[in-house]
Amino acid sequence: MNPVHLELKNVSRAVFRRVNKTRVKTQILSSLDLIVQRGELVTIMGPSGSGKTTLLRLINRLAEADSGSIMLNGKDIKEYDPFELRRKVGMVFQIPVVFRGSVNENLAVGMKLWGYENDIYALARDCVIPLELLNADAEQLSVGEKQRVCIARALANQPEVLLLDEPTSALDAASAEKIETLLLNLRKEKGLTMVWITHDREQAKRTGGKRYFLRNGRLEEDHE
Amino acid sequence: MNELIALALTVILVMLAAAYARRFGIGKEISLSGTRSIVQILILASIILVLFKLPLYWSLIVLLTMVAIAGHTTYTRSGKLDKVFPAAIFSIASASLLMLVPFFLFGIFPLEPQYLIPTGSILIGNTMNVSSLAIDRYRGEIKNRRNEVEAYLALGAGPKVAASACLKQGILSALIPSIDNMKNLGLVWIPGVMTGMLLAGASPFTAASIQIAIFTSIFAADLMASNLLLHYSTSSFFTGAAQLREDLE
Numbered sequence A: 001m002n003p004v005h006l007e008l009k010n011v012s013r014a015v016f017r018r019v020n021k022t023r024v025k026t027q028i029l030s031s032l033d034l035i036v037q038r039g040e041l042v043t044i045m046g047p048s049g050s051g052k053t054t055l056l057r058l059i060n061r062l063a064e065a066d067s068g069s070i071m072l073n074g075k076d077i078k079e080y081d082p083f084e085l086r087r088k089v090g091m092v093f094q095i096p097v098v099f100r101g102s103v104n105e106n107l108a109v110g111m112k113l114w115g116y117e118n119d120i121y122a123l124a125r126d127c128v129i130p131l132e133l134l135n136a137d138a139e140q141l142s143v144g145e146k147q148r149v150c151i152a153r154a155l156a157n158q159p160e161v162l163l164l165d166e167p168t169s170a171l172d173a174a175s176a177e178k179i180e181t182l183l184l185n186l187r188k189e190k191g192l193t194m195v196w197i198t199h200d201r202e203q204a205k206r207t208g209g210k211r212y213f214l215r216n217g218r219l220e221e222d223h224e
Numbered sequence B: 001m002n003e004l005i006a007l008a009l010t011v012i013l014v015m016l017a018a019a020y021a022r023r024f025g026i027g028k029e030i031s032l033s034g035t036r037s038i039v040q041i042l043i044l045a046s047i048i049l050v051l052f053k054l055p056l057y058w059s060l061i062v063l064l065t066m067v068a069i070a071g072h073t074t075y076t077r078s079g080k081l082d083k084v085f086p087a088a089i090f091s092i093a094s095a096s097l098l099m100l101v102p103f104f105l106f107g108i109f110p111l112e113p114q115y116l117i118p119t120g121s122i123l124i125g126n127t128m129n130v131s132s133l134a135i136d137r138y139r140g141e142i143k144n145r146r147n148e149v150e151a152y153l154a155l156g157a158g159p160k161v162a163a164s165a166c167l168k169q170g171i172l173s174a175l176i177p178s179i180d181n182m183k184n185l186g187l188v189w190i191p192g193v194m195t196g197m198l199l200a201g202a203s204p205f206t207a208a209s210i211q212i213a214i215f216t217s218i219f220a221a222d223l224m225a226s227n228l229l230l231h232y233s234t235s236s237f238f239t240g241a242a243q244l245r246e247d248l249e
């Protein structure tokens, strides 16, 4: 059995919604638990609005849990420097956001931040980005190409964990399949730990990982 | 005698404007702000009159009060973010002061309240306007480009890097009116200082030289104040753990 890589214990999170000028508290996650082993891939399904994105944002501390603890390598994420935590725990958003500039410049952000010597060409090859796109304006790419740039940009940080927030849901079927294959290959080659959110049960099954369902603020294993 | 006629005309104009503006539902506002401006400027005149006779440090106190009020105005524009009040005071004060010094150091103006107060207030007023525009736009950009800012944060970038494109946009859009003014100087409008000096009987060349000196100083102060302010405000948009705050108005 691999060692535990990521562990969520008793994690709760509420948000305040504005309804007619008053703030109404809604509990999104309540006493949620999750254990992910090193190199494991888990998928999380759930209806939209159930808190899947919220959950991922807690893991790399883009947002703060109200209570409970999240441990990475046995250490509470609050004890990490937030920047180092986010380097270790990469995130791919549902809607890809590229930065102004060329694809090259996008891929180089991590290197600039962390002083890594990455091979951009290898990175592009791993993420199926054609080399002739490297100097293209990132904002003019198709959504599928942008998503590949975002994945490559996250990988340039040399993360241990990759959080994937419905990485294929904004794409057409062909691009979605490409990204899915790409992610599954990356996991095989690099042994990345992945938490993959999807609304597509078939996709979840194809990943071969443990499947969870987010319901009433908690995770239930999906045996279907 | 002339001044009484001018004041009487002003009062009549304010009344007429207010009466006319009633149809837009802003009659009361106009009469109120019109009255306010008349009273304030008369008070200012009396203060200056007194200041002319007082030692110089009194003028400095008056300028500092102006800075405090200007800082508060800009702070309000920021959506009352904490730390922006001191940052606004600091940036408005240092930029204005820095651009004020050469005028007196090189003897363009004698160091007397009569010169110090008007030049100081022009600089303070302008840096306040530009700072307010800049912080308002900065906040708007950060709010609207949340996804981009958070994409940077998610890569482990700090707030400075994550918000740098928004900061640039904030400064750029705040300075656009000043840049346009500079381009059109003398074409579309004769600016205030020159108008005043001409009315007071100065030679057009003297008036123009002083005007352009003040004008460029204003621009430099605007640039400096808005840069300083946005620079020092960035952390107010983020939490201690480098999270983009959720409660940005």
Ligand SMILES: Nc1ncnc2c1ncn2[C@@H]1O[C@H](COP(=O)(O)OP(=O)(O)O)[C@@H](O)[C@H]1O
Pocket: A015, A016, A017, A028, A046, A047, A048, A049, A050, A051, A052, A053, A054, A055, B246
């Ligand atoms: N910062 C926030 N303020 C208010 N409501 C929020 C905030 N973040 C998320 N929510 C609400 O929490 C619920 C869960 O959101 P999310 O985690 O994005 O769901 P999912 O990703 O499963 O579709 C939604 O109803 C959303 O409107």
Ligand SMILES: [Mg+2]
Pocket: A052, A053, A054, A094, A165
């Ligand atoms: Mg979501």
